[in-house]
Amino acid sequence: MAFGGGWLQRLREGLARTRAGLAERVDALLGGRIDEEVFEGLEEALIQADTGVATTMRIMDALRERVRRESPRDASAVKAMLQEEILAVLKPVARPLNVKPEGLTAMLIVGVNGAGKTTSIGKLAYRFRHEGRRVIVGAADTFRAAAIEQLQAWGERAGVPVIAHQAGADPAAVAFDAAQAALARGADILLVDTAGRLQTRTNLMEELKKVHRVLKERLGGELAEVLLVLDATTGQNGLSQARLFGQAVPLSGIILTKLDGTAKGGIVIAIAGELGLPVKLVGVGESVDDLQEFDPEAFVKALFS
Ligand SMILES: Nc1nc2c(ncn2[C@@H]2O[C@H](COP(=O)(O)OP(=O)(O)OP(=O)(O)O)[C@@H](O)[C@H]2O)c(=O)[nH]1
Numbered sequence: 001m002a003f004g005g006g007w008l009q010r011l012r013e014g015l016a017r018t019r020a021g022l023a024e025r026v027d028a029l030l031g032g033r034i035d036e037e038v039f040e041g042l043e044e045a046l047i048q049a050d051t052g053v054a055t056t057m058r059i060m061d062a063l064r065e066r067v068r069r070e071s072p073r074d075a076s077a078v079k080a081m082l083q084e085e086i087l088a089v090l091k092p093v094a095r096p097l098n099v100k101p102e103g104l105t106a107m108l109i110v111g112v113n114g115a116g117k118t119t120s121i122g123k124l125a126y127r128f129r130h131e132g133r134r135v136i137v138g139a140a141d142t143f144r145a146a147a148i149e150q151l152q153a154w155g156e157r158a159g160v161p162v163i164a165h166q167a168g169a170d171p172a173a174v175a176f177d178a179a180q181a182a183l184a185r186g187a188d189i190l191l192v193d194t195a196g197r198l199q200t201r202t203n204l205m206e207e208l209k210k211v212h213r214v215l216k217e218r219l220g221g222e223l224a225e226v227l228l229v230l231d232a233t234t235g236q237n238g239l240s241q242a243r244l245f246g247q248a249v250p251l252s253g254i255i256l257t258k259l260d261g262t263a264k265g266g267i268v269i270a271i272a273g274e275l276g277l278p279v280k281l282v283g284v285g286e287s288v289d290d291l292q293e294f295d296p297e298a299f300v301k302a303l304f305s
């Protein structure tokens with residue numbers, strides 16, 4: 001997936017509130033002499049942007065050490081070092097979506113209620129379709145009729161078939177049929193939507209395990225992606241979501257939505273520092289183009305300038 005110039009602009013706009021909280025504060029702090037008070041201020045700014053205590057400490061320790069060792073001449077050099085240390089945390093988790101060159105690529109999308117699962121699937125379906133791939137979507141969120149209709153609307157928009165049952169049907173049965181259809185029709189991409197569920201609801205997590213198991217069995221192997229959708233505005237709870245969903249199904253990565261309109265965009269850094277799970281896509285809005293692959297360099301740039 002290529003980045004247009006428009007995406008960088010939207011990323012920048014989306015991160016405006018985080019930038020206001022973080023970068024502007026950093027600039028103000030670095031206006032004078034670099035002393036311990038400045039480091040404490042930076043630490044606070046990072047934590048307030050939701051970077052998480054552990055990851056913030058890691059970044060600040062590295063920064064303090066570098067400032068001691070390299071005695072930077074001015075504030076802009078310190079700012080550059082801070083950006084480099086953040087990049088060092090982000091880079092290892094930036095990984096593209098695993099799209100197989102041949103055969104069927106199956107992706108299961110999971111997450112809590114309202115995180116942005118269905119919307120992300122719609123955007124992905126649209127994108128893949130426009131790249132010329134044959135896409136099939138499975139509506140394994142059978143919890144509400146409206147959820148199925150929402151996915152069908154995206155299917156129409158993207159021009160891709162949606163495999164659905166009635167509301168209240170067994171989600172695993174839908175997943176099975178969707179896998180079956182994808183194989184029978186020689187699809188390139190299968191995207192399976194699931195109902196939102198709290199990570200602490202054991203019975204719902206069991207249901208999710210079953211959906212995953214059925215898909216795996218029908219497809220004859222592990223899925224290309226099991227993606228957890230995290231809403232950036234839920235902050236540190238996202239870390240708990242990742243841990244508990246990860247106990248139920250083998251997560252391969254994260255889609256981080258709603259980075260726009262939050263001052264808590266530092267959550268990406270916390271996720272990278274504390275979970276080590278690949279961040280595959282970030283969302284900064286509701287339109288089709290607002291979901292893109294995570295590019296750490298672009299992210300840090302958008303965060304600071
Ligand atoms: N601002 C913004 N809104 C988003 C983004 N991604 C999704 N949304 C909105 O978030 C709301 C919920 O999205 P859904 O895709 O329905 O979420 P879901 O996870 O499928 O929800 P459930 O199926 O109810 O669990 C919708 O209004 C989306 O338009 C994003 O990156 N930015």
Ligand SMILES: [Mg+2]
Pocket residue numbers: 117118119141147193194195196
């Ligand atoms: Mg949904």
